[in-house]
Amino acid sequence: xxxxxxxxxxxxxxxxxxxxxxxxxxxxxxxxxxxxxxxxxxxxxxxxxxxxxxxxxxxxxxxxxxxxxxxxxxxxxxxxxxxxxxxxxxxxxxxxxxxxxxxxxxxxxxxxxxxxxxxxxxxxxxxxxxxxxxxxxxxxxxxxxxxxxxxxxxxxxxxxxxxxxxxxxxxxxxxxxxxxxxxxxxxxxxxxxxxxxxxxxxxxxxxxxxxxxxxxxxxxxxxxxxxxxxxxxxxxxxxxxxxxxxxxxxxxxxxxxxxxxxxxxxxxxxxxxxxxxxxxxxxxxxxxxxxxxxxxxxxx
Amino acid sequence: xxxxxxxxxxxxxxxxxxxxxxxxxxxxxxxxxxxxxxxxxxxxxxxxxxxxxxxxxxxxxxxxxxxxxxxxxxxxxxxxxxxxxxxxxxxxxxxxxxxxxxxxxxxxxxxxxxxxxxxxxxxxxxxxxxxxxxxxxxxxxxxxxxxxxxxxxxxxxxxxxxxxxxxxxxxxxxxxxxxxxxxxxxxxxxxxxxxxxxxxxxxxxxxxxxxxxxxxxxxxxxxxxxxxxxxxxxxxxxxxxxxxxxxxxxxxxxxxxxxxxxxxxxxxxxxxxxxxxxxxxxxxxxxxxxxxxxxxxxxxxxxxxxxxxxxxxxxxxxxxxxxxxxxx
Numbered sequence: 142x143x144x145x146x147x148x149x150x151x152x153x154x155x156x157x158x159x160x161x162x163x164x165x166x167x168x169x170x171x172x173x174x175x176x177x178x179x180x181x182x183x184x185x186x187x188x189x190x191x192x193x194x195x196x197x198x199x200x201x202x203x204x205x206x207x208x209x210x211x212x213x214x215x216x217x218x219x220x221x222x223x224x225x226x227x228x229x230x231x232x233x234x235x236x237x238x239x240x241x242x243x244x245x246x247x248x249x250x251x252x253x254x255x256x257x258x259x260x261x262x263x264x265x266x267x268x269x270x271x272x273x274x275x276x277x278x279x280x281x282x283x284x285x286x287x288x289x290x291x292x293x294x295x296x297x298x299x300x301x302x303x304x305x306x307x308x309x310x311x312x313x314x315x316x317x318x319x320x321x322x323x324x325x326x327x328x329x330x331x332x333x334x335x336x337x338x339x340x341x342x343x344x345x346x347x348x349x350x351x352x353x354x355x356x357x358x359x360x361x362x363x364x365x366x367x368x369x370x371x372x373x374x375x376x377x378x379x380x381x382x383x384x385x386x387x388x389x390x391x392x393x394x395x396x397x398x399x400x401x402x403x404x405x406x407x408x409x410x411x412x413x414x415x416x417x418x419x420x421x422x423x424x425x426x427x428x429x430x431x432x433x434x435x436x437x438x439x440x441x
Numbered sequence: 442x443x444x445x446x447x448x449x450x451x452x453x454x455x456x457x458x459x460x461x462x463x464x465x466x467x468x469x470x471x472x473x474x475x476x477x478x479x480x481x482x483x484x485x486x487x488x489x490x491x492x493x494x495x496x497x498x499x500x501x502x503x504x505x506x507x508x509x510x511x512x513x514x515x516x517x518x519x520x521x522x523x524x525x526x527x528x529x530x531x532x533x534x535x536x537x538x539x540x541x542x543x544x545x546x547x548x549x550x551x552x553x554x555x556x557x558x559x560x561x562x563x564x565x566x567x568x569x570x571x572x573x574x575x576x577x578x579x580x581x582x583x584x585x586x587x588x589x590x591x592x593x594x595x596x597x598x599x600x601x602x603x604x605x606x607x608x609x610x611x612x613x614x615x616x617x618x619x620x621x622x623x624x625x626x627x628x629x630x631x632x633x634x635x636x637x638x639x640x641x642x643x644x645x646x647x648x649x650x651x652x653x654x655x656x657x658x659x660x661x662x663x664x665x666x667x668x669x670x671x672x673x674x675x676x677x678x679x680x681x682x683x684x685x686x687x688x689x690x691x692x693x694x695x696x697x698x699x700x701x702x703x704x705x706x707x708x709x710x711x712x713x714x715x716x717x718x719x720x721x722x723x724x725x726x727x728x729x730x731x732x733x734x735x736x737x738x739x740x741x742x743x744x745x746x747x748x749x750x751x752x753x754x755x756x757x758x759x760x761x762x763x764x765x766x767x768x769x
Contacts, residue, residue, distance in 0.1 A: 331539040338500055339554040339603065340527030353544040436587035437543055 161433040168429015174422035178415070182228030191219035193226035193389055202405065211411050215401065220394075224411055227389035232419065234305055234374045234390070239366035241309030246316025247359055251347055253317065254324025264321065271314045276380070282307050283382045300384055304377060308370045316362040323355045357431050364427030368420035375416075391416050444512050445473040446611050446643040447497065452506035454489070454496045454667075464715050466492040467667040468723075469506070471742075474611065479637060479644040481658030481675070483651060483690065487712060489667035490647045491535070494613045497645065498530055499523050511610060528558040531604035535616040537596035541588040547574075547599050548584040554606040573602040576639075577632060594625035598632065605636055613645045618653055630657060651694040655679060663687045666715060666723045669742075673749020683751035685728050688763050706763055722754060729763050730755055 162168055186193070191209075201217035203209050211220035253263035283303065290299035327333060328351075336350050375392015377383035384390055391412040398408035454467040466489045474480045484490050495501045497508060499515060507516045510530065515523065531554070534540035541550050552570045555561060561569065571581050577598040588596055597617060604612050614633070618626040634657060637644060648654050654661060655675055662672035663686065671684040682688045692706040708727045713719050719726050725735035732755065740752040755761040 331534050331536060332542045334495075334500060335532070335534055335540045335600075335603075336542070336553075338498060338527065338532040339607075340524040340557050341553070342524065345557075349545070350542050354542070356544075435544075437589045 157436075158433045162429050165429040165432055167425040168432070171422040171425025171429065174418060175426055178228065178419055178422065179232065182225050182232060185225040186222065186229075189219075189222055189225065191222040193218065193222040194387060195219070195222075202401075204405070205407065212405070212407060214397065214408065220408065220411060223389040223394060224391075224415060227391045227394050227412065228415060228419075230301070230384065230389070231371050231374060231391040231416070234301065234308070235367040235370040235419075237305040238308035238312070238370035238374075239363055241305060242313040242366050242370075243316060243359060243363050245310065246313035246362065247320050247352075247355070249313065250317040250320025251324055251351060251355070254321040255328065255343070255347060255351065260321075263317075267314045267317050270311070273311075275311055278311060279307050279377060279382060280380075296385065297388065304374060304383060305370075307377075308373050312366065312369055312373070316359065316366070319358040319362060320355050323358050324351055327351055327354050356434055360427050360431040360434075364424045367423050368416075371416055371419065443476060445509075446476050446478075446511055447645070448473040448509040449497060450507045450509075452493070452496060452508065453504045454492050454501060455504045458716065462716050465667055465718050466715060467496060468718070470664075470667070470669050472662060472669065472672070474643045474645060476610065476643055477637070477641045478660065479646055479658045481654035481661040482645060482647045482664060483649060483654050483661060484664030485649060485690075485712060487715065488664040489715070490649075490664055491615050492667075493664070494532070494615050494645060494647050498527075498532055498613055500532070525558075528554070528607045529610045530613070531607070531609040531611075532613045532615065533597070533600050533604045533617045536620050537593055537600050538588070538620075540600055541596060543588050546585055546587055547579075547591065550588075551584070551599060551602045551606060554603055558607045569606075573606055574599075576605070576636070577602040578628075592625075593621050594628060597621060597625075597629055601629070601632065601636065605640060605642070608640060609642055611643045611645065613647070615647045616649070617646075619648065619650060626653070633657060651691065663690065666713065666718065668723055668752075670724065670753070671749060671751040672742075673747070673751075677747040677749050681745075681747040683745040683747070683749060683756060683761055684724075684753050685730050685755075685761055685763055686724050687751070689729075722752070730760055732760070 162172075195218060197213070197217035199217065201213055201215055203213040203217075205212045209219050209221065211224060213219055214223070249263050249267065253260045253267075286303055287300070290303050293299060294302060333346065333350060336346050341350070371391065374383060374390060375395055378390055378393040379396040384393065386393070394412040395409060395416070398405070398412065401408055449470060449472050452467060452470045452472075453465070456464040456466060458464050468489075470493060472480070482490050482493070492501065496503045499508070499518070503516060507514055509515070510526065515526065518526070541547075545553075548567075548570055551573055552566055555566050555569055559566075570584065574581055574584055579595060579598045579602065583591060583595060583599075588599075591599070601617070617633070618629050621629060630653060633644070633646075636642070644657075646654060646657055658675050660673060661675050661678050662669050663678075663684065664670070665686050671678065671682065671687045678687065679691065682691050689706040689708050706729065708729075710727050713723070713726055719736070721737045722728070722731070722735045722740050725731040728735065735754055738754060740754045742750040742752045743756055744750055745756060751761075753761045
């Protein structure tokens with residue numbers, strides 16, 4: 142570090158983070174692409190004249206043209222409109238389920254890593270969840286709670302809650318394991334002992350010293366989690382457990398399109414591209430955020 | 442007579458290492474530190490210095506014995522009450538790079554103990570933080586930086602600022618200078634001496650470096666295998682070391698004067714394992730003046746004419762002094 146560095150006006154924390162984030166080209170592009178995707182799926186339907194559920198039987202099975210840039214499906218519904226509507230659902234499911242899994246996973250991971258007494262119990266519980274076959278569990282959950290939630294929140298909101306919760310509580314385990322491992326390692330670092338020596342309570346120690354230092358693995362889990370949630374949702378839709386058939390999501394579009402893979406291969410392409418692009422951009426975004434939030438990397 | 446800030450009696454710390462074996466890190470240590478006094482604690486690596494420092498602050502639970510802090514027995518005090526006491530006892534760690542949370546700014550790190558123990562408004566706290574930074578000669582521009590941006594000496598200054606933030610009665614310094622460059626070390630020692638003058642805090646200065654300890658301590662305790670073999674006033678201990686181990690330790694220390702004729706007492710062998718402690722006097726396996734009795738009998742600390750206390754069976758008949766061979 143040079144002298145001019147030191148005498149420079151101390152910049153604010155968020156400015157530093159932004160500067161570091163900006164220097165990560167991949168993250169910047171990822172962030173822009175992700176914002177564009179979100180803008181497209183949320184603002185697009187307002188501008189695009191076609192309704193995703195409007196059936197125009199004369200215009201079915203069209204290849205991409207000026208009226209229908211992404212073509213139409215076997216019922217004559219506009220694929221672009223369905224892509225945008227499906228994106229809203231898929232991204233919403235992905236983000237919410239990821240957040241849920243992240244909160245549960247980090248909570249359990251931190252508790253298990255920090256409190257020796259809870260470690261065994263919580264980790265065996267994690268193993269149990271990992272060992273459970275995912276699909277039968279989801280099936281049972283759908284059967285048990287679908288009606289209840291439908292009545293309470295309406296069919297769309299009900300199924301949305303059901304799906305995000307199901308995905309969330311069946312995918313927190315990897316996060317918990319990674320976080321626990323990191324917390325165990327962190328606990329041996331001297332600054333934790335130093336924090337204790339000045340009289341820091343456990344709660345404060347976890348919130349101020351442990352959690353900020355396990356942000357990296359949590360960030361990585363988050364980016365992978367979104368991808369995982371989108372893919373799980375599409376698998377559920379495929380099995381008829383997800384959203385109703387007329388309700389578009391990227392996963393459902395993908396599965397609908399597989400029936401026509403030989404005649405109209407481009408139909409698989411659109412949702413596939415959208416899922417991949419979202420997952421990829423989120424991964425890069427997470428990568429950049431992780432670096433930007435780490436003062437050690439920032440100082441280089 | 443004033444009451445000691447810290448008084449430990451018969452303190453032991455043992456760590457189980459599996460297979461029924463036990464590491465005897467600290468064995469039956471008696472020490473006391475008076476207010477404003479600096480006690481230097483020296484010993485080789487593995488002699489239990491750091492463990493003792495941590496047990497004293499109840500960062501590790503003692504296996505046996507009692508710790509009295511400021512007249513209060515804190516050996517059995519529940520965790521919640523200890524936390525409130527931490528305002529009066531602070532610690533500075535050996536490695537400043539790992540002793541500070543890399544995700545927090547220096548400002549927040551220094552302000553943390555104040556936040557925890559002193560009820561102050563935000564602006565008062567900021568003032569106090571900056572005042573602390575000034576006291577440890579840390580430029581206020583560094584306050585908004587992260588530990589990764591600072592050098593070792595600067596980080597250690599930040600650690601010291603943290604330790605004195607709540608005006609503690611006792612500061613345990615666990616080898617605060619041993620991971621620093623020689624040039625930086627002097628600055629930190631000067632700073633510590635200044636702080637001692639200002640705050641009148643008692644200090645327990647743990648180090649393996651005799652020169653450093655001599656500079657800063659009023660009294661010195663020499664640790665060998667978790668046991669205090671000799672303690673006394675710094676000058677007396679340096680001039681006329683009574684215990685053979687102290688004599689060997691002192692002779693290993695290079696004096697600043699190059700013309701000084703050094704006669705080394707090189708100890709034979711390794712430090713015995715703290716898992717299987719030697720019987721009798723723990724030093725008898727390497728002691729050049731050991732006699733048969735040393736392997737059987739545990740020596741009691743006795744006062745020697747120059748004032749310090751040493752635990753050696755050969756003191757009464759004068760056999761404790763190791764004869765020095767002239768160096769070639």
